[in-house]
Amino acid sequence: MKLAFDARCENGKASSFTRVLELWRHAADVVGLEYTNWHDGFCNADVLLSPNSNIAPIKGPVKIAALHDANPLQPQSSSWLRRVPAIHVLKKAARNLQLNADYVITGTHFSKKSIGLAFPVLGDKLHVIPHYPSSIFTPGEIDYDLLNQYSLPANSVLFVSALHKQKNWDGMLAAWSALPSELRLNHPLVFVDSKNKVPRKTKPGNLIFTRRIDDQVLLNLYRSAKLMVFPSFAEGFCLPPLEALCSGCPVIASETTSMPEVLGDSIDYFNPFEMSSIMTTLEKHVALPRPTIKHKSAWSAELTGSKLLDLINNI
Known part of the structure; x- marks a missing residue:
């Protein structure tokens, strides 16, 4: 046909x-x-x-x-x-x-x-x-020159999603803001693809909002990040954390809707409705040395x- x-x-x-x-x-x-x-x-x-x-x-x-x-x-x-x-x-x-x-x-x-x-x-x-996940998302060397070109830091905590209420971006911000000051200083929070929707009341300290970036930049951001956090309340599939895992980036995510089905049992989950759950899981992973991630995607x-x-x- x-x-x-x-x-x-x-x-x-x-x-x-x-x-x-x-x-x-x-x-x-x-x-x-x-x-x-x-x-x-x-x-x-x-x-x-x-x-x-x-x-x-x-x-x-x-x-x-x-x-x-x-x-x-x-x-x-x-x-x-x-x-x-x-x-x-x-x-x-x-x-x-x-x-x-x-x-x-x-x-x-x-x-x-x-x-x-x-x-x-x-x-x-x-x-x-x-x-x-696209085949571009694989572990490998980090292009620091490319990250510098976009003024993007390494060793960051990543939030890759639109700033919609459903995505729980404000919960992400609150959890990161509650980290000890040394951890926040060493691991800036990067909101990807959200530059044009920065909330008015958001304080900018060690907090970065990017415009839309292409996959090559995103790949190097994943490879260089300390952790990717996906705190969404509800998802149909959740590609970004899967891309991050395939790029060698550690991930923590919500335990709700489709996330466990897509991401499997190789990551830590938290309850996105409980701030203490997000904060505890986030601080645990940010404080630990970055593990080597070798993720074999089922998709x-x-x-x-x-x-x-x-x-x-x-x-």
Whole structure:
């Protein structure tokens, strides 16, 4: 069957959807799955695969779309009232998938289960096709000149995510701020990809906010960091901590939603709803010598490509 990737998301700024599309293309290449990219107009493919729930309003191909999580419905620190807009968007997406998608992809078994519980009408359409870390993320030498070019320190504590309430960035900041002053001085906190959203009340002392950086810079930041912390309340897959592990960076993460499924038993987890849990785990790892991390990821382009191939061959 002829496959086309719905590439309309590339018409705008880079996003998590463009990232997923890049991963799918590479996975397809690895397993020899031929495809074209569809942006607009007539589509002569048998299957049109979209990296989001925005299904193309065209007739003809079998339509496969993605719903990556049901995070607005998961326990979080923000009230239900504040999450009403996000829940409305999620319900609208689910309704669209119910009416217009033949199949729905999600990245983890946790996400499949939570989406199925929230929207039983999608249950029979749901299939798990996992993401994977790009092959660029490997252990190796650190390019300090590159880090200096971006004014990025080594030996830092990393937070790699957008500054959304769901990501628990304020919990991360509070936990780091509670470290002894010597540890904070030796291990500055770096928020990656958040320069344009710096909170007004945030004090800048030994605290760094970066703009979007490319994978080569991020790789060297991972390799040089003391620790990567991923305190999110809810995730559909959680690529950043997986990238960090593959780059040889120690990771601690939340014990909630999909994180244990993706990251396995090779890291320490904490309860993101309990500040004492975050603080204790953070201080323990920052105070200890940096361990050598040799992480063999269970997620790969070959696995994702084979899952895509199986789904398409069984349509």
